[in-house]
Amino acid sequence: MAMKSAEMKHENPMVGGAAMYADKNIIENAVNSKDHTTLVAAVQAAGLVETLSGEGPFTVFAPTNAAFDALPAGTVESLLKPENKDALTKVLTCHVVAAKAMSGAIVKMIDDDGGAHDVPTVGGCVFTAKYAGDSVMLVDGKGRTANVTIADVKQSNGVIHVIDSVLLPE
Numbered sequence: 001m002a003m004k005s006a007e008m009k010h011e012n013p014m015v016g017g018a019a020m021y022a023d024k025n026i027i028e029n030a031v032n033s034k035d036h037t038t039l040v041a042a043v044q045a046a047g048l049v050e051t052l053s054g055e056g057p058f059t060v061f062a063p064t065n066a067a068f069d070a071l072p073a074g075t076v077e078s079l080l081k082p083e084n085k086d087a088l089t090k091v092l093t094c095h096v097v098a099a100k101a102m103s104g105a106i107v108k109m110i111d112d113d114g115g116a117h118d119v120p121t122v123g124g125c126v127f128t129a130k131y132a133g134d135s136v137m138l139v140d141g142k143g144r145t146a147n148v149t150i151a152d153v154k155q156s157n158g159v160i161h162v163i164d165s166v167l168l169p170e
Contacts, residue, residue, distance in 0.1 A: 012153050015162060016064075020032065022154040026060055027053045029155060035162070038068040040075060045080050046089040055099035056157030058122075061138060063166045071166055093123030094140075094169050100158045103136055103151040107154065110136075125169050141170035 002154050013019040016033025027049055037060055037166040043049055052058065066077050079088040087148065097119060110129055117129045127138040136148040146165035153160040 007044050012093075013150050015150055015153055015160070020153045020155075020160070024054075025053050025157045026058060026155045026160060029153070029160070030062065035066075036062055037062045038065045040061060042068075042076075042080065042088060042092055045082075046085060048089065048092060050061070052096070052157075054157065056155075057059055057098075058155075058158035059097040060158065060160045061095045061099040061101060061139050061148070061163045061167065063095065063163050064149075064161050067164055067166050073137065079156040090169050091166070093167070094121045094125035094127075094167055096162075098122050099100055102158050102159055104146065107131055123169065125167070126168060136161070138167060140167040144168060 001111075003026045009099045012022055014020070015029070016035030018029075018032035018034070020029045027040075027043070030043075031040050033040075043052060049162050052060070079091065083094060091120070107127055110131055115130065119129050121127065125140065130137055130139065136151065138146045138148075140146075144165055144167060146163040146167050149164050150162035153162065
């Protein structure tokens with residue numbers, strides 16, 4: 001019993017000022033992060049709430065509000081328009097992998113592939129995972145790099161890795 005209580009004391013990192021709970025799903029946790037309000041609004045506008053609340057497993061590379069703010073002026077507002085739902089869905093699903101990939105496994109895949117590992121996403125994008133020191137990063141087809149700023153945020157249906165840039169489809 002002592003081991004079980006010690007395991008329960010291991011907490012996920014705080015994200016956006018909110019505790020993340022490993023027994024809650026990606027959506028249940030994301031809605032509490034003040035750093036992910038744009039992502040949550042986008043997921044709602046794209047109609048992906050039910051999917052990302054599902055069984056999974058999913059790995060979500062979750063851009064922060066600051067990452068969305070760094071896009072060219074008007075980009076987010078344009079993507080959130082109902083007539084651009086398909087483009088928004090494509091951008092969002094390119095941040096989702098249909099597996100639970102913890103950072104240690106990602107680093108091992110990068111090592112096994114000689115320093116770079118292709119990451120196919122649910123949205124049909126293929127990003128390149130690399131790392132430098134303790135920092136894992138993803139590079140999209142346009143050469144944009146997103147750094148993982150908070151790794152291994154466990155969810156009941158997968159894992160979230162917080163990233164500092166929005167990755168874009170080609």
